Amino acid sequence: MKLQLVLTHIRVAVVTAMGMAALTASNRAAFAVEAPDDESPAIVSEQVARLVNEKMILSGDTDAVKGSNIFDSQRGLFKLSPDGRKLLFYREEPTEVNGRRGVLRLVLRDLTDGSEALLPFPALPKRWAERLPxxxxxxxxxxxxxxxxxxGVGIDTDENGIFxxxxxxxxxxxxxxxxxxxxxxxATGSIVTAGYDHTGDRYIVSAIDQGEPDKIRLLLADTDLLNWQEHVLSGVPRAISPGSDLIMLLKTSELNSRELPSELLLYDAKDRKEVATLPAFKLGGALSMYTLVFVPQWTISGGHLYYSNIHGFPDDPxxxxxxxxxxxxxxxxxLKNVIPIGPGPTKSSMVLTRVDEVKERGSRVIGLVVHEAxxxxxxxxxxPDTRILGTQGSQVIYARKDKVGKEAVYTAEIVLPKDTNPLPE
Structure with missing residues (x-):
């Protein structure tokens, strides 16, 4: 297996009796999707949060890798550009690639005109979908x-078109x-992830060192590829702040003769030091739930970080x-029974998914939650019965069945009540 860090994936059996009746009156809001067709009701109110301008962007059985449950929404399979015009996602190839079926290709879609481009990188086996983040x-x-x-992309050494x-x-x-x-x-290695820092002018790249397979090197560079700085860290970047040099780092340590995630840290990439250790749920001393399942999210301002947790363990986890x-x-x-999806409409808000059975398989989405920090x-x-795939500001992407029963992907805009008054940060 290519994954050099053997990261266990905990499966916590959790059952929740919570339904819509359990929502407090202060948290209830009427629902409206104002759409150009008759698929969704149009209820106009200025006192509630609502979705407007719903558009279908991927119709029918598109083979886009949406996953089978709400936790796949957290795996970063759909990414919107900052202006909301481009969508980056993985799609299962409908035809064979060198005699193999079910491989994934990276697609860039222009949401303004519907055009698509397959990015020129090796395909991935479908079994790796959960490891894409x-x-x-x-x-x-x-x-x-x-x-x-x-x-990070695969290097197709054997030239068969598949990593x-x-x-x-x-x-x-x-x-x-x-x-x-x-x-x-x-930067090369067995595992490589990359992203832009908060300035948008530098790269943050993590790559397993081939000489030290259990260590992660965090690399920063100007976009002209000059002035590389190297941070030798035992950890994986999980969330890059859009407003500062802070990075949430999943630190690994040796547990039971294996390298496993053991701490959630905030690392200052500019000052090259750890600045905080975040409280987090551990099982057997490890933070395995933060490796493949949960993607922490910063607000647009970078003033608040939302990350998943388990409470009530072991009696009612x-x-x-x-x-x-x-x-x-x-x-x-x-916040209980919600999972962060992405930054919200204001600089200090977050969009989360509300679920009624919060367990790893079979959870059902109740809806969206916008929390103003x-x-x-x-x-x-x-x-209901919708999978939230991603957000960027006021724009949200979600999947649900269309009129003929095939799953489709939609975008819509979140509109908050006019009396919304976020406090200055």
């Missing part, structure tokens, strides 16, 4: 213009969608979300 673009793949993408050999490595690359040109960065504030250097709020306001937008 650890192998590709779980952080910030787009630059500020939305035209360049930095990510599948035990001996093949990964490479950090930059793809320019305006010219279709690819530039290789000087349920998933929730902790809200860490940069100013106070502390967790200021714990600056004043602890919450808005609920019911979206």
């Amino acid at each position: 650890m192998r590709s673009f779980s952080n910030n793949p787009f630059d500020k213009t939305g035209t360049k993408i930095v990510l 599948d050999s035990q001996a093949e490595k990964m490479q950090a690359v930059v793809f320019d969608s305006t010219t279709s040109e690819t530039k290789n960065l000087s 349920r998933y929730g979300t902790r809200v860490w504030q940069r100013q106070s250097q502390a967790v200021i709020k714990e 600056s004043n602890n306001q919450t808005w609920e937008i019911p979206l």
Whole structure:
């Protein structure tokens, strides 16, 4: 197996009796999707949060890798550009690639005109779908213009069109969608992830050192590839702050003769030091739930970090979300039965998924939650039987069955009540 860090994936059997009746009156809100067709009701209200301008962007059985449950929404399979015009995602190839079926290709779709481009990188076996955040673009793949993408891709050593050999490595690359040109960065390894930092002018790349397979090197560089700095860390970047040099780092340690994630840290890439250890749920001393399942999310301002947690363990274990504030250097709020998806409509808000059976398999989505961290306001937008795939500001992507029963992907805009008044950070 290519994954050099043997990361266990915990399966916590959790059952929740919570339904819509359990939502408090202060958190309830009427639901409306104002769409150009009659598929969704149009209920106009200025006192509630709602979705408007719903558009179907991927119709029918598209083979886009949406996953089978809500936890796949957290695996970073769909990424919107900062301006909301480009969508980066993996799609299963409908035809064979060198005699193999069920391989994944990376697709860049222009949401303004519906055009698509297959990125010129080796395909991936479908079994790796759950590991894509650890192998590709779980952080910030787009630059500020939305035209360049930095990510980790496979090196197709045997030239069969698929990144599948035990001996093949990964490479950090930059793809320019305006010219279709690819530039290789000087970072390779068994596992490579990459993203832009908060300035949009530097890359943050993690790559397993071939000489030290259990160590991660965190690399920073200007986009001209000069002035590389190397940080030798035992950990994996999981969330890059859009407003500072802070990176959430999944630190690994040797546990029971294996390298396993043991701590959640905040690392200052500029000052090259660890600045905080975040409280987190551990099972057997390890933080395995943070490796493949959960992708922590920063607000747009970088003032608050939302990351998943387990509470009530072992008697009544349920998933929730902790809200860490940069100013106070502390967790200021714990939200139950929600999972962070992406930054919200305001600089200090987050979009989360509300579920009624918070367990690893078979969870059912109740809807969206928008939480304003600056004043602890919450808005609920019911979206039953829907999988939330990603957000960027006011734009949200989700999947549900269309009129003929085939799953389709939609975009819509989140509109908050007019009396929403976030506090200054």
